[in-house]
Amino acid sequence: MMYAPVEFSEAEFSRAEYQRKQQFWDSVRLALFTLAIVAIIGIAIGIVTHFVVEDDKSFYYLASFKVTNIKYKENYGIRSSREFIERSHQIERMMSRIFGHSSVGGRFIKSHVIKLSPDEQGVDILTVLIFRYPSTDSAEQIKKKIEKALYQSLKTKQLSLTINKPSFRLTPIDSKKMRNLLNSRCGIRMTSSNMPLPASSSTQRIVQGRETAMEGEWPWQASLQLIGSGHQCGASLISNTWLLTAAHCFWKNKDPTQWIATFGATITPPAVKRNVRKIILHENYHRETNENDIALVQLSTGVEFSNIVQRVCLPDSSIKLPPKTSVFVTGFGSIVDDGPIQNTLRQARVETISTDVCNRKDVYDGLITPGMLCAGFMEGKIDACKGDSGGPLVYDNHDIWYIVGIVSWGQSCALPKKPGVYTRVTKYRDWIASKTGM
Structure with missing residues (x-):
């Protein structure tokens, strides 16, 4: 419904009423003008303060400590193992709990477990901690704040893992050392500023797509x-x-x-x-x-890991993704059926589709075998296409990325009821290990 404008005759709209309104609106205009000037000055001061005083930068610390209420398992030494992954996530969640709601809470960014080692009392943990503080602060000042927050948390919080307090060591490291340590972990995406990159929210690519946001987004x-x-x-x-x-x-x-x-x-x-x-x-x-x-x-020669080139994690063979799990596919392929290759990498968020649905008569009529995985949307529109073959379908688990599919085949591109079909990587972990030792 639309509202019609109200109409007034000259007789109904007296001059006295007009003058009172004029004075009222003059006062309002003056007040608004004053508020605008104050707001502009405030914003200018804020910008100057941000860049001059509060120019935040990343500070990195290597934290080592003993956990005494768990025992070391042999598979903790294999970073792609389910045991290492699950224990790492537990430790990283604990770090978030310790620092996220403490006196340094707004400054804590994240942690990444680097290594789990055997110890007579339990397990030795090595992890990278990332914080954001004004660049005017020193690493040693921040270290004291972090230690204070940790010791306070150990006194007041019930934690799932028992940290041996005297074993805790915190060492400031530079961004190069941090990057080298994270290079030992697979599946971590880095921006040009060396900060781990959060999961992309893009829902488009390839067919119905957008270019990748930055170098190093899918390294x-x-x-x-x-x-x-x-x-x-x-x-x-x-x-x-x-x-x-x-x-x-x-x-x-x-x-x-x-x-x-x-x-x-x-x-x-x-x-x-x-x-x-x-x-x-x-x-x-x-x-x-x-x-x-x-x-x-x-x-022929190995690559050096960097912000731009990193390895993706291979999944444990036991990983099972339920239908409608969000996954990402990337590639340089066509954005329309039989179109040209794209020079810039493109990406799309798609969803896993159950083999039962994909094998329906009106979809792929029984052609999907246990070594295949369907992903896309039943309505079509977003899909991999020609030239994307061989590329990754990846899954994000706590900001660690795993390759779960390889672009394999499909009927045309992005057609309804014809989603993309991928090689199911979990089915081939033994084969990959037999050829590469990984």
Whole structure:
């Protein structure tokens, strides 16, 4: 419904009423003008204060301590193991509880467990702590505040893990040391400022897409290129020398000397380029049925991990993602069916779809095998496409990213009831380990 404007005649709208209103509005205008000036001055002071006084920067600390109410397990030494991951998340949640609601609460950013080691009393923990403080503060001043908050929390909070108080050591480290320590952890995305990057909220890419926001947003993404022919497929870095991709990428040419791999958010120019030493296709790959569509690529020389190039985590074979789990797919592929390759990396949020639904007669009619995973939307619209093959489908677990799928096949791109089909990585953990030792 629309409201019609109220109409007045000249007789109804007297001059006296007009003058009272005029005086009233003059006072209001003056008050508003004064408020505006005050607000502008306040904002200007705030901006100056922010940049001159409160120019926050990141401070990094290496924290080591003993936990005495748990026993060391052999798999704690394997960073991709379920035991290490679950215990790390428990410790990181405890750090958030200790610092998030303490006197340094607004300054605490996050923690990342680096190492779990055996100790006679329990388990030795090594973790990186990240805080934001004004750049005028010193690392030693902040260290004292952190220690005070920790000791106060140990007195007042009931924690799931028992920290041996005398064992606690806090050492300031610089951003380079912090980055080197986090490089030992897989699946961590870094921005150019070396800060761990939160999960992207983008819901578009590839078909119906947007370009990736910044260099280093998906640092394990690689482009596999045939020399002289350009980009053919995507791939994912799983160590400094191994890439995980799809077997069908090599059905025309599997001569490693003809291939190169590049890294970075653009194909041209690449951030890093490497020659290929070896290509390993799954022995039981069947092109007709798309079964076992998985391959490994070994680089001729290893890459150096950085903000731009990082490895993604391999999932434990026991990980199961329920339907409608949010996952992300990335690639340089077409944004329309049979369109050109994109020079800039693109991304999309999609959702896992159960095998039962995907095998319905009106969807893929029984073609989905246990080694396959469906993801997308039943209404279509968002999907991987030609040129994205071999690229990663990743899952975020507490800001640690795991590759759960490899772009494999689908009917056209983004059609209703024809979601993307991915190689289910958890089914191939033993195969990957047998070829790479990982």
